[in-house]
Amino acid sequence: MSEAVSALSGATFDGFAKLSDTGLRGMITVRGDLASKEMAAAIKAATGAAVPAQRRVGVGDKGKVAWMSPDELLVVVGYAEAGATVAALNAALSGVHALAVDVSDARAVFAVEGAGCRDALAKLAPVDLAADVFAADEVRRTRIAQVPAAFWQTGPDAFEVICFRSVAQYVFDVLRLSVTKGSEVDHLG
Structure with missing residues (x-):
């Protein structure tokens, strides 16, 4: 490889x-209802930061999260952590209309x-x-x-x-x- x-x-x-x-930087596009409790919990678990307000960036102990549009966030983590973070986000958001995709590369x-x-x-x-x-x-x-x-x-x-x-x-x-x-x-x- x-x-x-x-x-x-x-x-x-x-x-x-x-x-x-x-x-290299781990970057994950997350789409969904940014106001939902499921999204808030998933983002907090993934980065340590809250879902940011419009045009804001939140920094947590595990990563950064940037507001990109009314239904989109960019989660920034270490490159090596991107795959596991996507899996964790998708697991936390299962059952709700949401998407988490690794866009690092x-x-x-x-x-x-x-x-x-x-x-x-x-x-x-x-x-x-x-x-x-x-x-x-x-x-x-x-x-x-x-x-x-x-x-x-x-x-x-x-x-x-x-x-x-x-x-x-x-x-x-x-x-x-x-x-x-x-x-x-x-x-x-």
Whole structure:
């Protein structure tokens, strides 16, 4: 059996912000009634976090859960734990209209870190990233350049960007151009 590798095998770029492929990540799409007690219990057991409110991210002791749409969550766990977490979620949600699917190998995750990270993302996404507007626990499902992506804050000067693996090189390249020294905007950083 072949060994799993991340989309860009740990690629990095240093500009006015640092860009890096974060490696393999367990990611599970969960669909269903987000307000149900079964969903709340399943998500809590899987991640240690509560089902987040609209456009929010919850962090627990076993993982992270991001609100993606009125009936969809993204559960983020260690890559090696994804299969067992899917099985646990499906067992906990049996008997209710719900779905949990491992999408780990269909996604890529990049970190954008440094004082200029907000400016770098703001150049590519139609989102107000001002520190007093974009909350620390907020997730935004949007576009980076012209492809679907989502991102959230992981620290005061750090974000993670998730995109489809099929467009990983394109997203990395536009992020690289966005963080290249000499292209600073310096409105938000």
